[in-house]
Structures are given as C-alpha cells and as structure tokens.
Amino acid sequence: MRSPTAPAPRRSARAPRPSLSATVLRLTAAALVAAVLVWTVLFADLLLKRGEPGAALSRTADSPSSQPAQAPAPVTTRTS
Amino acid sequence: MPATEHHHRFRAFGTDVGVLVHTATPLDALRVHALFGCMHRALTRFDASSELSALNARAGQTVTASDTLLRAVDAALWAARASDGLVDATVLDALEHAGYANSRDGTTPAPLVDAIAAAPARRPATPRPSARWRDIALDPSRRTIRLPAEVRIDLGGSAKGLAVDLAAELLGRRATYAVNAGGDIRIGGTHTIPRTVHIRHPLNDEIAHSFALTTGAVATSGLQTRLWRTERGFAHHLIDPGRGTPAWTGVIQATALASTALEAETLAKTALLRGPHAGRDLLACHGGAMVLDDGSLVLAGGLAVTSTRAPA
Numbered sequence: 001m002r003s004p005t006a007p008a009p010r011r012s013a014r015a016p017r018p019s020l021s022a023t024v025l026r027l028t029a030a031a032l033v034a035a036v037l038v039w040t041v042l043f044a045d046l047l048l049k050r051g052e053p054g055a056a057l058s059r060t061a062d063s064p065s066s067q068p069a070q071a072p073a074p075v076t077t078r079t080s
Numbered sequence: 081m082p083a084t085e086h087h088h089r090f091r092a093f094g095t096d097v098g099v100l101v102h103t104a105t106p107l108d109a110l111r112v113h114a115l116f117g118c119m120h121r122a123l124t125r126f127d128a129s130s131e132l133s134a135l136n137a138r139a140g141q142t143v144t145a146s147d148t149l150l151r152a153v154d155a156a157l158w159a160a161r162a163s164d165g166l167v168d169a170t171v172l173d174a175l176e177h178a179g180y181a182n183s184r185d186g187t188t189p190a191p192l193v194d195a196i197a198a199a200p201a202r203r204p205a206t207p208r209p210s211a212r213w214r215d216i217a218l219d220p221s222r223r224t225i226r227l228p229a230e231v232r233i234d235l236g237g238s239a240k241g242l243a244v245d246l247a248a249e250l251l252g253r254r255a256t257y258a259v260n261a262g263g264d265i266r267i268g269g270t271h272t273i274p275r276t277v278h279i280r281h282p283l284n285d286e287i288a289h290s291f292a293l294t295t296g297a298v299a300t301s302g303l304q305t306r307l308w309r310t311e312r313g314f315a316h317h318l319i320d321p322g323r324g325t326p327a328w329t330g331v332i333q334a335t336a337l338a339s340t341a342l343e344a345e346t347l348a349k350t351a352l353l354r355g356p357h358a359g360r361d362l363l364a365c366h367g368g369a370m371v372l373d374d375g376s377l378v379l380a381g382g383l384a385v386t387s388t389r390a391p392a
Binding site: 070071072076078079080 | 084
C-alpha cells in the first residue's frame with residue numbers, strides 16, 4: 001500500500017495545448033452569446049413593463065412635469 | 081395614462097376615513113390605513129387597554145409614552161393654547177357626565193331639529209378658569225407625560241386632525257391626494273390641480289356650499305353626529321369648558337380652512353364654541369363657513385369671496 005505522503009505517479013502523456021487564436025475565438029464567442037442573452041432579457045422586460053397598467057402612472061407620480069388626465073375627485077366635509 | 085385615483089375607505093376614530101391617491105398601487109392607501117389603525121389603538125379612550133387609558137389611569141404620575149401619544153398630547157396642548165382654552169382636552173369628566181362615557185360609533189344620533197328646538201338660551205362658551213391643561217407636563221426628551229392628579233384627557237378631535245396631517249406627510253410626493261377623516265381633510269400633491277370641496281348642510285344633508293382647493297386643510301365640527309337625549313334634555317360632545325355642559329352657542333356647524341388639519345379642526349371647533357359673531361371673525365382669517373340654528377349659512381373670509389355656491 002502507498003503511503004498518503006508518497007508522490008503520485010507521473011502521467012505518461014500530456015494533452016495537446018490549444019493555440020492562442022483558438023482560445024481567443026472561444027472567449028469571443030462566449031462573450032457574444034452572453035451579450036445576446038442579456039439584451040434579450042432586458043428587451044423582454046421592457047416590453048412587459050410597457051404592457052402593465054401601472055407603468056405609466058408610476059412615472060406620472062414621480063414626475064411633476066406630467067399631469068393626471070382628469071381633475072381629482074371631489075371631497076365632502078361634514079360634521080363627524 | 082390612468083386617469084383615476086385609488087380610493088380606499090375604512091373606519092377609525094369612530095368615523096369613516098377615505099383616502100384618495102393618484103398612484104400605481106394601493107400600497108400608499110394601505111400605509112395610511114395602518115397609520116390610522118395604530119393611532120386609533122393607542123389614543124382611544126373607549127378601550128381600557130389603550131395607551132391613553134393607561135395614562136389617564138395614572139394621573140398624577142410621570143408616565144413613559146410612545147411617540148404617538150407624545151405627539152397627540154402635544155397636539156392637544158397646541159389646540160388648547162391656540163383656542164385660548166376653549167378646545168380643552170381635560171373636559172373628559174364633563175363629557176362623561178353629559179352621557180358620552182362609551183363610544184357612540186354605530187348609534188343613531190338624536191334629531192338635530194328637535195335638539196335645536198329644546199336647547200337652552202344660546203351663549204358663547206368660555207374657557208375653564210382653572211385651565212388644568214396648562215399643568216400637563218410633556219417632556220419629549222425624556223419621553224414622559226404627567227397629567228395633574230385627578231385629571232383625565234380626551235384626545236378625540238385633535239388626534240384625528242394629527243392623523244390626517246401625518247397621512248398627508250406619507251402621500252406628499254404623489255401627484256394628487258386627499259385624506260378625509262370624518263370631515264377633517266387634507267388635500268395636496270405635486271400637481272397643482274384644484275379639487276372641489278363640498279360642505280354638507282347638517283339639517284337637510286344637501287350640499288350647502290362648494291369651493292376649490294389645491295392644497296391645504298378643511299375641517300368641520302358640529303352637533304349633528306354625536307347628539308343624544310338624556311333625562312335633562314339633549315346633549316352633544318362639544319363641551320363648554322367654563323360651564324362643564326354641552327355648548328349651545330347658536331352655531332350648529334362650523335367649517336374652517338387652514339394649512340393643516342389640526343389647525344382647521346381647532347379653528348372649526350373654536351368658532352362653533354365662540355358663537356356666530358366671534359366665530360365668523362375667527363374664520364375670516366383663513367376662510368370658513370358656519371351654519372346657524374335657523375339653518376342659514378354664513379361664509380367668512382376668502383371663502384366668501386372666491387368660492388361658488390353649490391346649486392340648490
């Protein structure tokens with residue numbers, strides 16, 4: 001039995017090292033795929049938000065430059 | 081763009097509360113609902129477990145208080161000072177003696193017309209000479225309150241006005257909002273769009289007057305809703321501090337405009353307690369309206385100049 005501290009046997013053959021151009025090509029392809037995925041998610045999110053009934057009102061509420069479409073509802077004061 | 085406001089209704093302080101707010105979700109209105117619920121639980125005198133009841137039970141002692149109670153007592157003391165003692169939170173004994181020991185929420189009030197016919201001679205209310213409210217010790221830095229011995233307080237109207245003002249702080253960044261707690265109203269928002277305010281007549285329940293308000297507060301105080309019969313005649317919840325009995329001044333409803341609901345509530349109650357002449361003079365500063373015993377409507381200050389009478 002080999003002791004735990006004994007060196008491991010050497011591998012008989014090394015795998016061929018990829019060329020620099022192949023590595024750059026792989027990295028570029030991965031970055032492109034990631035970018036496409038991110039932009040797809042952002043675009044879908046934007047489309048969904050446009051469809052929400054509250055999206056426009058949220059901007060209205062935070063922006064003093066836009067006005068609500070109608071006059072606010074009347075209120076009544078009386079003896080309580 | 082959505083055109084309407086969220087409208088949320090609930091009950092607190094023994095009255096209907098309505099919240100109108102121009103926003104995308106109902107969360108703001110729910111926050112106001114939670115605020116009113118929290119304040120009502122702490123400040124009601126009709127629940128023996130409320131913080132106010134605990135304070136009243138320990139009159140003469142120094143009591144540690146929550147922010148809510150500290151602010152509410154501070155508001156009541158402000159109202160007493162602003163009204164020269166007419167809006168006096170220490171009249172609770174007289175209020176209970178008049179028959180208002182338990183909540184009247186949900187009970188049908190006595191007919192106002194009958195009460196007016198049977199009311200004693202009209203005279204302006206006066207402050208209580210002893211002015212026990214001046215002896216209430218409030219220490220915000222130590223968060224303590226000390227009521228004088230044998231003095232209990234009712235925070236009713238001033239607490240409601242304070243709650244409306246705190247709700248307005250929550251909604252202040254919204255495009256438009258209105259908070260209406262039983263006639264105590266705050267109106268505002270980032271957009272300067274006028275909102276129509278109706279004043280309801282206490283005798284015929286019709287709209288007596290209308291005007292437009294962009295930002296500010298309106299409050300109405302009157303005899304109509306908390307009015308009951310006793311063995312001694314009719315009674316209501318607006319106590320004349322000097323006499324310790326319900327006030328019959330010749331005014332049955334007063335409406336006041338001001339910058340805050342607490343101020344408007346205090347002005348309206350003070351105007352009613354002062355009577356027709358002094359009351360109108362008081363309301364002339366910010367604007368207001370009074371309904372007298374005979375049902376006539378008296379407009380005061382800017383309200384008489386700029387507003388429009390509602391169609392009959």
